[in-house]
Amino acid sequence: AFAATDEAELLDYRQAHFAANLKLSYRQPVMFVRGWKHHLFDQWGRPYLDAYNNVPHVGHAHPRIRAVAASQLARMNANTRYLHPAQRAFAQKLISKMPAGLEVCFFVNSGSEANELALRLARAASGGYDIVTPDHGYHGNTTGATAISAYKFNKPGMGGRQPWVHLVDVADDYRGRFRADDPACGERYAAQVDDALEEIAAGGGLLAGFIGEVFPSVAGQIIPPAGYLASVYARIRSAGGICIADEVQTGLGRLGDAYFAFEQQGVVPDIVVLGKPIGNGHPLGVVITTREIADRFAQGAEFFSTFGGSNLSCLIGKEVLDIVDDEGLQQNAAIVGNRLLSGLRALQDRHACIGEVRGFGLFTGVDLVEDRDSRAPATAIADHAINRLREMRILIGREGPADNVLKIRPPLTIDAEGVDTICAALDTALAEIQP
Numbered sequence: 001a002f003a004a005t006d007e008a009e010l011l012d013y014r015q016a017h018f019a020a021n022l023k024l025s026y027r028q029p030v031m032f033v034r035g036w037k038h039h040l041f042d043q044w045g046r047p048y049l050d051a052y053n054n055v056p057h058v059g060h061a062h063p064r065i066r067a068v069a070a071s072q073l074a075r076m077n078a079n080t081r082y083l084h085p086a087q088r089a090f091a092q093k094l095i096s097k098m099p100a101g102l103e104v105c106f107f108v109n110s111g112s113e114a115n116e117l118a119l120r121l122a123r124a125a126s127g128g129y130d131i132v133t134p135d136h137g138y139h140g141n142t143t144g145a146t147a148i149s150a151y152k153f154n155k156p157g158m159g160g161r162q163p164w165v166h167l168v169d170v171a172d173d174y175r176g177r178f179r180a181d182d183p184a185c186g187e188r189y190a191a192q193v194d195d196a197l198e199e200i201a202a203g204g205g206l207l208a209g210f211i212g213e214v215f216p217s218v219a220g221q222i223i224p225p226a227g228y229l230a231s232v233y234a235r236i237r238s239a240g241g242i243c244i245a246d247e248v249q250t251g252l253g254r255l256g257d258a259y260f261a262f263e264q265q266g267v268v269p270d271i272v273v274l275g276k277p278i279g280n281g282h283p284l285g286v287v288i289t290t291r292e293i294a295d296r297f298a299q300g301a302e303f304f305s306t307f308g309g310s311n312l313s314c315l316i317g318k319e320v321l322d323i324v325d326d327e328g329l330q331q332n333a334a335i336v337g338n339r340l341l342s343g344l345r346a347l348q349d350r351h352a353c354i355g356e357v358r359g360f361g362l363f364t365g366v367d368l369v370e371d372r373d374s375r376a377p378a379t380a381i382a383d384h385a386i387n388r389l390r391e392m393r394i395l396i397g398r399e400g401p402a403d404n405v406l407k408i409r410p411p412l413t414i415d416a417e418g419v420d421t422i423c424a425a426l427d428t429a430l431a432e433i434q435p
């Protein structure tokens, strides 16, 4: 339906009618008009390998999603004030994936909204207000979600940290204060929660809880040391706080060996937040909690979201979860993710700028360094790599406080050929800059 469109014209229009902080990816922006599985096609029909986008969890343009959406839109689309079987079906499927006790669902329209709601639930259940959260976190673009997102509020002009927000280090055992060679590293990071709790008490505050991305993504695709979250949760709970797991980036099978990242950390959160992939492109956020927490929250005003939990949203969410199971995508993430990790680790032997390759399933980071001893972040090399891969028609991104960690996070449909293509292209791009 789209004729080849003049990119310069679209760029001019953007500049005139959108804010400058609405960013485009890549030095040379790219336009896509179609997608299929882990591929995107530009206006000339040229294919790109999508190794970046996690929203199209079960693949771009999945025919089953299109079919349920078209069929429901041809009937009706109403809200949660009326009964509809899709609401139960989606909730049942979600709850079947959760540990026992996490059994009450709230449906909203985005990860930001879901995190806002999680904060309200934690405050209602605990009676406290203050939040402990790791540095460099990201939880969304709304006022409350930005306030708990150090990645945003610490940027110039963003107003800084609210007095009710208490930061601990992100548990990065490669470049953080405590490192993987220290067997007590996870425990040392977790012990920082005690300092945060003291800070709250000293300021006359009261703890509501802890929120964290279970595997922090914008902080640089971090996999916390074993035992870290269990120790954090124990400290938070003994101080009367609620533990919130933001699984927006990590949930729904991406990790291969775990359906949720909290399983890998051996914990059961009090509140789980889901977003992005759960709608495969349809705006959808979910909060799942215990009966007890939901009941405390229900003592307040009615909870209503006009679009959250619509018939259409519930059908799409349920379909996404079914497709992950029916197509064995979690198993694929494990197999193909391991192949990607081995491929990247083989590159590490040839390229001194690869300081660390880390990952779990299809949640992958390549930490680029100026030299392996100092671990100084190689931001310029990362910039070169993602832009060169874009020229080779492969989409990846970069993250981390210094923007030096390559982020590879494809739809779960990616195959062996796809990950081998990424490794070969990266080999070429890195050789160009550091022969």
Ligand code: PMP
Residues within 6 Å of the ligand: 109, 110, 111, 112, 113, 115, 138, 139, 140, 141, 213, 217, 246, 247, 248, 249, 275, 276
């Ligand atoms: N939490 C995490 C971990 C995220 O990565 C994001 C989005 N990148 C959000 C929350 C916010 O989700 P949304 O953009 O749908 O509001």
